[in-house]
Amino acid sequence: xxxxxxxxxxxxxxxxxxxxxxxxxxxxxxxxxxxLADRRATALIGPSGCGKTTYLRCLNRMHDLYPGxxxxxxxxxxxxxxxxxxxxxxxxxxxxxVGMVFQKPNPFPKTIYENVAYGLRIRGxxxxxxxxxxxxxxxxxxxLWAEVKDRLxxxxxxxxxxxxxxxxxxxxLATGPEMLLFDEPTSALDPTATARIEELVTELKQRxxxxxxxxxxxxxxxxxxxxxxxxxxxxxxxxxxxxxFTNPSNTLTEEYITGRFG
Amino acid sequence: MSLKNxxxxxxxxxxxxxxxxxxxxxxxxxxxxxxxxxxxxxFVLAALLGQLVFDGMGxxxxxxxxxxxxxxxxxxxxxxAWIGTVLVMFLTALTAVPLGLGAAIYLEEYAxxxxxxxxxxxxxxxxxxxxxxxxxxxxxxxxxxxxxxxxSFLTAGLTLAMLILPMxxxxxxxxxxxxxxxxxxxxxALGATKWQTVRDHVVPYSMGGxxxxxxxxxxxxxxxxxxxxxxxxxxxxxxxxHPPWSSEFPYVxxxxxxxxxxxxxxxxxxxxxxxxxxxxxxxxxxxLILLLMTLAMNALAIAVRARFRKRIHW
Numbered sequence: 001x002x003x004x005x006x007x008x009x010x011x012x013x014x015x016x017x018x019x020x021x022x023x024x025x026x027x028x029x030x031x032x033x034x035x036l037a038d039r040r041a042t043a044l045i046g047p048s049g050c051g052k053t054t055y056l057r058c059l060n061r062m063h064d065l066y067p068g069x070x071x072x073x074x075x076x077x078x079x080x081x082x083x084x085x086x087x088x089x090x091x092x093x094x095x096x097x098v099g100m101v102f103q104k105p106n107p108f109p110k111t112i113y114e115n116v117a118y119g120l121r122i123r124g125x126x127x128x129x130x131x132x133x134x135x136x137x138x139x140x141x142x143x144l145w146a147e148v149k150d151r152l153x154x155x156x157x158x159x160x161x162x163x164x165x166x167x168x169x170x171x172x173l174a175t176g177p178e179m180l181l182f183d184e185p186t187s188a189l190d191p192t193a194t195a196r197i198e199e200l201v202t203e204l205k206q207r208x209x210x211x212x213x214x215x216x217x218x219x220x221x222x223x224x225x226x227x228x229x230x231x232x233x234x235x236x237x238x239x240x241x242x243x244x245f246t247n248p249s250n251t252l253t254e255e256y257i258t259g260r261f262g
Numbered sequence: 263m264s265l266k267n268x269x270x271x272x273x274x275x276x277x278x279x280x281x282x283x284x285x286x287x288x289x290x291x292x293x294x295x296x297x298x299x300x301x302x303x304x305f306v307l308a309a310l311l312g313q314l315v316f317d318g319m320g321x322x323x324x325x326x327x328x329x330x331x332x333x334x335x336x337x338x339x340x341x342x343a344w345i346g347t348v349l350v351m352f353l354t355a356l357t358a359v360p361l362g363l364g365a366a367i368y369l370e371e372y373a374x375x376x377x378x379x380x381x382x383x384x385x386x387x388x389x390x391x392x393x394x395x396x397x398x399x400x401x402x403x404x405x406x407x408x409x410x411x412x413x414s415f416l417t418a419g420l421t422l423a424m425l426i427l428p429m430x431x432x433x434x435x436x437x438x439x440x441x442x443x444x445x446x447x448x449x450x451a452l453g454a455t456k457w458q459t460v461r462d463h464v465v466p467y468s469m470g471g472x473x474x475x476x477x478x479x480x481x482x483x484x485x486x487x488x489x490x491x492x493x494x495x496x497x498x499x500x501x502x503x504h505p506p507w508s509s510e511f512p513y514v515x516x517x518x519x520x521x522x523x524x525x526x527x528x529x530x531x532x533x534x535x536x537x538x539x540x541x542x543x544x545x546x547x548x549x550l551i552l553l554l555m556t557l558a559m560n561a562l563a564i565a566v567r568a569r570f571r572k573r574i575h576w
Contacts, residue, residue: 065450067375096453106444109467109574118462119452155573168448175452 010078012038012179012209013059017073018085020054024068028054030233031073036179036226038078041201041210043224043241045217047262050230052213056181059084059211060098061091077179096123099172100181104188105164107156107171112139112148115156115167119175134174142170143200162193169200173208180204182212186219198223217257221245229253314553318546326547330500331529335540340548342499343529346415347484347555349503349518350525353419354426354483359476361423362430363465369431370438371460390428397425398489406493413494415503416519421489426479433475437468470570477563481556487527497532499524526552 013036020029029051036042044052054063061084063069071085077097084094107115116135125131135152139145144166148159156167165185172180182201186194201210201223214220220227220241227244229237229252237244237253248254256262275283329339365386373379401421411417441464449459465472503521507513526548533545 060451062447062451065447092453092455095451100447100451102444102447102451104444106442106448108445108448108463118449118454122452122454122458122462171448171452 009040010038011035013075013077013084015055015058015073015075018055018058018075019072020051020058020063021070021072022054022063022068024070028233029058032230032235034228034235034238036209036211038209039205039207040225041205041212041223042226042228043220044211044213044228044230045215045220045256046230046236047256048215049232051233052228052230053183054233055230056183056211056213059179059181060095060100061085062100064091096175097177098179098181099175099177101165101168101172101183101185103184105161105168107159107164107167109155109157111153112156112159112167113152116170116174119171123175138170138174139167141173141204142166143196143203144170160193162189162196165189165193165197166200169197169204173204177208179209179211182210182214184213184215187215194219217245229256231256311553314546314549317543318548318550321543321547322550326544327551331498331532332500335538335544338533338541338544340526340529340551342502343524343526343548344551344555345502346499346523347525347552349415350418350422350490350523351480351484353415353519354422355476355480357420357423358427358430358479362427362476363434363472365427366431366434366438367460367465370435371456371464386428386431390432393488394425394486395488395492397421398492400424401489401493412520413496413522414520415523417493418490418495418523418525421493422483422486425486425489426483429479429482430476433479434468434472437471437475438464440471441467467574470567470574473566473570474563477559477566481559481563484525484556484559485527485552487531490525490528491531495528496522496524497528526555 015032015034018029018032018034019027021027032051032055034055044055046052057063058071058075063071071087073085075084076082077084077094082089082094084098108118110118113135116138117131120131120134125134136145136149139148144163147163148154148167156164159167165188169180169185185201186197189197198219201212204210205223205225210224212220212224224241227239227241228235229244229248229250231252237248237250239249244253245257248257269287273280326339327344328341329337330341331343332338369379369383373382398421401417401424405411405417405420406413411420445463445467446459449463454462499522503523504515504517506515506518508515530545530548530552533541533548536542
C-alpha cells in the first residue's frame with residue numbers, strides 16, 4: 001500500500017517500493033512505500049522480525065556496514081530529493097544529515113564532553129569556543145545539561161542508563177541532524193528514564209523529523225503523530241496515530257494492537 | 263563441609279540427599295584433582311626457580327652487570343649481553359608493532375570477507391606455530407646473504423620481529439574484536455569514516471589488549487636463542503655498540519645498527535657449554551637476570567591491562 005495521509009503535510013523522507021535483502025538473499029523488506037512527515041514523529045510498530053528496525057536502518061544506510069546487503073527501490077530525502085539508498089550516494093553524507101539513537105545506550109568510553117563533541121570533531125570543528133557552545137546547546141536540548149554541567153569531563157560510563165541514553169541523544173543532536181532515528185531507545189531503561197526520553201522526543205519533534213521503532217504500543221501512542229504497522233516485511237497500515245489505535249482499518253493491525261499476537 | 267562428612271552422607275541419608283551428596287562428592291573430587299595437578303606443575307616451576315636462584319644468586323652483583331665477558335669466570339659479566347638484549351628488543355618492538363597493528367587493523371576492519379582473507383588468516387595462525395629456528399634460517403638467507411645487513415643488531419631485531427609478528431597480529435585482532443560493534447555503529451552513525459572510527463575508537467579502546475599482547479610476545483622473544491645463533495650472534499663481545507648519538511648534526515647515529523651483537527640467552531648458552539663449573543654459575547646468574555627481565559615485562563603487561571580496564575568496561 002502507498003501511504004500518503006494528510007497530503008498537505010510536507011514530507012521529510014519518502015520510501016518508494018523499498019525492498020531490502022540481508023546478505024543478498026534474505027528479503028527483509030518487501031516494497032515498502034511510506035512517507036515520513038517533516039517535523040513530526042512517526043512510530044514503527046509490529047512484531048519481532050517484521051522489518052521495522054531494518055527499515056529504520058535503511059534511512060541512514062547502516063546496512064552498508066555489513067557485506068552483502070542490498071537495497072531496491074528508493075528513499076527520497078527532502079528537500080533536495082536525494083535518494084538515500086542510491087549506491088552512488090555516499091552513506092557518510094546521509095549519516096551526516098540523519099542521526100541515530102540505538103537500543104542500548106552506547107556512549108563512547110570518553111568524557112561526556114568528548115562524546116557530544118565527537119560529531120563536530122569529525123566534521124573538522126576544532127575551535128574550542130565553537131565546540132563548547134555546541135556541546136552545551138546539545139546537552140540542553142537533550143535535557144541533560146543541568147545534571148552534567150559540573151562534570152563534563154567525567155567519563156560517560158559513570159552516568160546512569162537513562163542519562164547515558166540522553167547523552168547519546170545529545171551526541172546525535174550536536175551536529176544538527178534533519179532527521180533522527182530511534183531504535184527502541186527505551187527498551188533498556190526503567191519507567192522513569194523512559195518517561196524522560198519520551199518527553200524529550202515530544203519536544204524534539206517540533207524541530208527534527210523523528211522516526212521511532214518501538215515494541216511498546218503505549219509509547220507509540222504517547223509520542224508519535226503517525227504510526228506505521230509492519231508485518232513480515234510489509235507495511236500493513238499507516239495512519240495518524242490516534243486512528244491506528246482507536247479505529248484501525250486492517251484486521252491484522254487491530255489484532256496486533258489489541259495484543260492478540262506479536 | 264568436610265570430605266568425610268560428604269562420604270558419611272552419601273552412605274546414610276535418604277535417596278535424594280544421597281544423590282546430592284554423591285554428586286557433590288564428585289564435584290569435590292574434581293576440585294581436589296585440579297589442585298593436585300596445579301601443585302605438581304607449580305612444584306616443578308618452583309624447583310627450577312629454586313635451583314637457578316641457589317646456583318646463581320651468589321654471582322649476581324653490580325660488577326657482574328657492568329663487566330664484559332672474560333675468560334676468567336670470576337671477572338666475567340653480562341654488560342654487552344643485557345645491553346644487546348635491550349637494543350634488540352627495542353628494534354623488534356619498533357618493527358613488529360607497527361606492522362602487526364597495521365595488518366591486524368586491515369584484516370579486522372577493512373579486508374573483505376572472502377577466501378583470500380581466510381587464507382591469510384589461516385597462514386598467520388600457522389606462522390605463529392613455525393619453529394623459531396626456521397625463522398633463523400630464513401633471516402640468514404634473506405637478511406644476511408641477500409640484503410647484506412650483516413650479523414648485526416638490525417638483523418637480530420628484524421629476525422625476532424618476524425618471529426613475533428604473527429603473535430602481535432593475533433593478539434591485536436583479538437583486542438580489536440573485543441570492541442563492541444555498537445561502538446563502531448555509534449561512530450559511523452555520526453558520519454565518521456572508517457579511518458576516523460578506527461583511529462578515534464577501535465584502536466584506543468583496544469590499546470590495553472594490544473599492549474598486553476605485544477609485551478607478552480616480546481617477553482617470548484627475549485628468551486629466543488636458536489634463530490639468533492643462526493643469524494650469527496657472537497658469544498664473546500667485549501665492547502659496546504656505537505652510541506646512538508653523535509656530536510655532529512643530526513646528532514643521531516645509526517652506526518650501532520650494524521654492529522655485531524649478543525644477547526642474554528646467547529651468553530648463557532656460551533657459558534653453559536664451557537667445561538668449567540664457574541662458568542655454569544655465571545650462566546645461572548645470567549639466567550636469573552633474564553628471568554627477572556621477563557617477569558618485569560609481564561608485570562608491565564598486567565599493569566597496562568589494569569590501567570586500561572579501569573577506563574573501559576563494556
